[in-house]
Amino acid sequence: MIKRKLLGQHFLNSKTIAESIVSEAKITKNDVVFEIGTGLGVLTPLLCKKAKKVISVDADENLIRKAKTTLSDLDNLVLKSGDGFKKKDLFSIFVSNLPYSKSKDAVEWLAQRSFSHGIVMVQKEFAEKLVAKSKNRKAISIIATYAFDIEKISNVRKNNFSPPPKVDSVILKITKKNDMDKKLISTINEIFSYRRKTVKNVLKQFGKESEIEERVDDLTGDEIVNLAKQIIKK
Structure with missing residues (x-):
């Protein structure tokens, strides 16, 4: 678990919340889903049931190795290790319990990608930053609200993760509005x-x-x- 904490990632351990995320994602058999953070594979098989294809990426090679064994019966699943934010795969729906340390990078990366919509779980404080108005805004607030329509789905208590983070999380639906480039x-x-x-x-x-x-x-x-x-x- 030590490496996982360094990555700023916490494993979702609630099947109920996982099912809620998949339901909110409105996935069809025409969709390619891109998941960052395979983790223990709580979300992945649920995504595979709904999608045409699921590409699931995790920075931890050991977790991908385990997932290749435990999820080997899913023929529409592609598992990859490495930094998901450096991958070039095409997808229509994005799903992730975003690593807290990578949330800003993730939003900037998604702003540059063409896709329909996504369901993301982020730290509560970061969710508030994304939709902040006037004097509380940051540059990421401007980028996020220009690139996406952002809708809050629900709060998630920290006891739904292992190891539990220090703060609660929020599930957001982001719908792509405008593409942006790096410049x-x-x-x-x-x-x-x-x-x-x-x-x-x-x-x-x-x-x-x-x-x-x-x-x-x-x-x-x-x-x-x-x-x-x-x-x-x-």
Whole structure:
């Protein structure tokens, strides 16, 4: 378990919650499901029952080795070890109990992928950050709300995991709204490091001119995305 804790991952041990996640994912026999975090395989066989194909990835090679034995009867399952956020597989639905340490990276990675929707379980505090408004926003809030429609499904108590994390989790449904590329995401992150500055001063940092005296903090999410697009434009 020590390695698992280092990865910031905790095993879901509730079949009821696993069934709820699969139900909310609205999977059909036309769907390819991409699962990050095979874990002990609580979710994986349930996904396979519904999907055309399931690609399940785990960073822990030992877990993939075990899954290849315990789930060997599932002929629509592809198991892979490694960093799921570096894989190039095509999929229509994403499902994951996201490792806490990788949640921000995961959202930025998903923002760059084309897919229909996903069900993700994240730390409660991170879920609140994703949908935060005004002064509580982070750059990831702007990226997430531009890329996805985000709907809270339910809270999950920490005792549903082993080892139990220190905080509760939240199940979210994310529906893809806009594709983003790496450059746009990195520019939004950079703009947000100047959030207290005026648009005029921020654009000056990028060698562009503007007369807008509003601060970045006072712009809407879409306005910040449009500002990033303006900066990127040659």
